[in-house]
Structure formats: structure tokens, C-alpha cells
Amino acid sequence: MKTYIILLRGINVSGKNKLPMADLRTLLNDLGFKNVQTYIQSGNIILESEEGKSVVCNKIKEGIQSKFGYDVPVIARTIPEWKKAIAKYPFPIDNTKIVAFVFLNKKVYETKIDVKGINNDEYLIDNDMIYIYCQSGFGKTKLSNNLFERKLNVTATTRNYKTTIKLLELATDS
Structure with a gap:
């Protein structure tokens, strides 16, 4: 299981793309990610997954698009990369x-x-x-x-x- 730090671009900025962190955590848990945490309201996530970075990013991007209707860029880093x-x-x-x-x-x-x-x-x-x-x-x-x-x-x-x-x-x- 790898730990990833995930960054979302452009949510909860100036009233646009509002995405409550509790709803985001629920979505990420539903997508099968483990030990999901968020930090402040600007799209900072820590989670664990067996999957590679690109799969994790695509899964999150598609999940947000499907559930909230936002096309949000997603960037991931491993702990050593961070x-x-x-x-x-x-x-x-x-x-x-x-x-x-x-x-x-x-x-x-x-x-x-x-x-x-x-x-x-x-x-x-x-x-x-x-x-x-x-x-x-x-x-x-x-x-x-x-x-x-x-x-x-x-x-x-x-x-x-x-x-x-x-x-x-x-x-x-x-």
C-alpha cells in the first residue's frame, strides 16, 4: 500500500467549484482508497492505494466529475517525491x-x-x-x-x- 499526497487544482476558490471536504472524503472512501484525510478546504488529500499514481489521479478526477460535475485537475506525489x-x-x-x-x-x-x-x-x-x-x-x-x-x-x-x-x-x- 502506497501513501499519496493528492493536490486538486481550482476547488473552493472564490466561491467556484465548491466541494465540501466531508463529501470528498466520502467519495474517496467509496472509490476504495484507504486512510483518507483532507487538509483545509483547498483540495489537499492524503490517502493510501495499491494502484499507481496515474490510476489514482484518473479515478479521483472521474469520481469528482461524476459526483460533483467538476472537471478538476489532480496531481499526486509519493512521500519520497514530496x-x-x-x-x-x-x-x-x-x-x-x-x-x-x-x-x-x-x-x-x-x-x-x-x-x-x-x-x-x-x-x-x-x-x-x-x-x-x-x-x-x-x-x-x-x-x-x-x-x-x-x-x-x-x-x-x-x-x-x-x-x-x-x-x-x-x-x-x-
């Missing part, structure tokens, strides 16, 4: 409020993209991750999921430092 992503963060972590991890649905080969006006914000593309350091703050940065998706032809979802660390804690405590 730990590696955290360990490889290349920027200072002295101010965790400006640290974020962008999880991609597939590996990319680009290392730079053309982005104008990012001021002191920094990013690093590394396979299926993008690390961002937003000195201007997340409310002002141009380094967004939409930008990365458009420029790299991927699905992207971002989690801040606190959420990224908390998901690892929850996944390894179970």
Missing part, C-alpha cells in the same frame, strides 16, 4: 510567507520562461516542480499557476510552505 521536493527548495526559507512550491502534472524540460515584470521574485523550474520565492508577496507576483500552465503546457497547482510541510507531517504520521 520529501525530495522540499529538500531541493533552492531559495532561502528565512521568511516562509514568501516561499511556495508549484507542483506540475508532468516533467518539463525548459529551465527558463519569458516573464516580464517579476521584480525581485525568483523561480526555478526543476523537472515536475517549480520553486518560487516571492519577495513582492503572493498577491502581487506574476508567477502564477496560469502563467506556468500557459508557458509550459502543463497543469500546475501551488502550495505555500506551511501547507507543503503540514501535508508531509500528516502523511508520515498516519
